[in-house]
Amino acid sequence: MNKTLFSSVCLIALCIVFTHPAFATEIQSRYVTLQYSGKRMLREFDNKLIMGRKLSAMMRGKDVETVEDEVKAKVNLIVEKTEVVLNMFPDKMHVTLVLLPDADDVAKQYKQTYGERQEDIAYYALSEKTIYISVDDTNLRVLAHEMGHAVVDHYFKVRPPYKIHELMAQFAEKHITD
């Protein structure tokens, strides 16, 4: 292999490594494994996640230095508040939260898993215990809705009917700022 060819192969390999979702950054918090690609995406997610008056007040006591700390604190608080709203406190509450750039990426991910197209800015995959969310469209209510699905999923041993699942998620969304 000549030098130029070798360099090109290395470059391609590096591109694959750094753009492959498996190489996305991952941070762990008490309830959530958060996956994202790049600090810019994390910062945008953090900025979009405006917590409202009551939750912001609860954030004040937290030890927050970096954007990672802040996102972790916010997400954990949203999990806890969702549990309070639903009055459901599952023992082993843990979900993966995957940040995707926009709604199109969410739709692509959905199609990859379920084989059909669905336009949505976020969804909770029951089988993977994973929330996929468009950072472009992120806000507190959207995340609370999906977290509602996750809490309900962790709480019931027998999965409630789809419409009831959805109703409880909507309830969490509606009351997250109470």
Ligand SMILES: [Zn+2]
């Ligand atoms: Zn829903």
